[in-house]
Amino acid sequence: MSGPEIGRAAEDGGPGQPGVGARAGAGRPASARELAGIGGPVPGEGSSARVEGPPPGEGPRVVALGGGHGLYASLSALRRVTSELTAVVTVADDGGSSGRLRRELGVVPPGDLRMALAALCGDDEWGRTWSEVVQHRFRSEGELHGHAVGNLLIVALWEKLGDTVAGLDWLGRLLGAHGRVLPMSSVPLDIAAEVELDGEVSTVRGQVACALTPGRVRAISLVPEDPPVCPEAVQAVLDADWVILGPGSWFTSVLPHLKVPRLAEALHATRARRLVALNLAPQPGETDDFSPQQHLEVLRGHAPSLPIDVVLADTGVVDDREELHKAVVELGGELVLADVAAPDGSPRHDTRRLASVLGEIFHKKR
Structure with a gap:
């Protein structure tokens, strides 16, 4: 795999439960054997078990925001890079x-x-x-x-x-x-989406309706507009070294985090570097025919003042590098192009490729 290509575009939790730890890596979780109260060996434990990833307490503090298959892909890679990992997950399904x-x-x-x-x-x-x-x-x-x-x-x-x-x-x-x-919130949320079809804009409510309604999604909001945030999620973002947005369904998994007011405030206030991982293909029903730079334009439209430090895109899905670079410049970040897609050509991230590239980015930006 070729290494990431970095284009310069800018100068230069709440209390945890007993035995759990306030954030990932803050104390080793109880083992499965301890939790179950089993005295004998548990399948998967012992010298023959193969656990891929850094030991507890190593790696940057990373918070990944999203939901569904996109977040699954990023977490599968990130757990191989750091033991200090927290996922903040959408709750609008x-x-x-x-x-x-x-x-x-x-x-x-x-x-x-x-x-x-x-x-x-x-x-x-x-x-x-x-x-x-x-x-x-x-x-x-x-x-x-x-x-x-x-x-x-x-x-x-x-x-x-x-x-x-x-x-x-x-x-x-x-x-x-x-x-x-x-x-991301302690209550179930609804997504309200503005959908344009044949020059007319209508509002649909619900994640399923957002994905299935014909037309192009222009913007989303949440119902309620100011939901109670998970305080541990806010603290994790404030304590992080890196915050990762994407990949995933742009309007229903990624952008909703920016519409929870207190979580959005934390994303602006944190000292963490912010990385946006772009999708490998448009999401049917949400981002049909979107270019990588259009994803960033929509992100900027929903969070105009949110600084972005790094944008990661797969080399093979970028048709116009100059336009994407310009979009990244407008966000104040730098563009990293790397081979992170599965080698079989399917529109999914390869776990080890993505882990390798993220690890290199984290190391260079320490």
């Missing part, structure tokens, strides 16, 4: 298993949170097994059909503990997660 649980129980939709926890599972037998278990979906003719095991585990912990963050921390300990997962 209203479809599938998450939507059903949200409507029936009034909870924060758990699906994106579950995927983030699965991405943080280790490469040993324990981690691989639990990652598959929490991602497993039931197939039946009854009401369990389509529900993910992890969604049900998360909601059960919330009901048992009465605390959203504590429930996620407990499941993270069980999975042996290499990092911490937090919701």
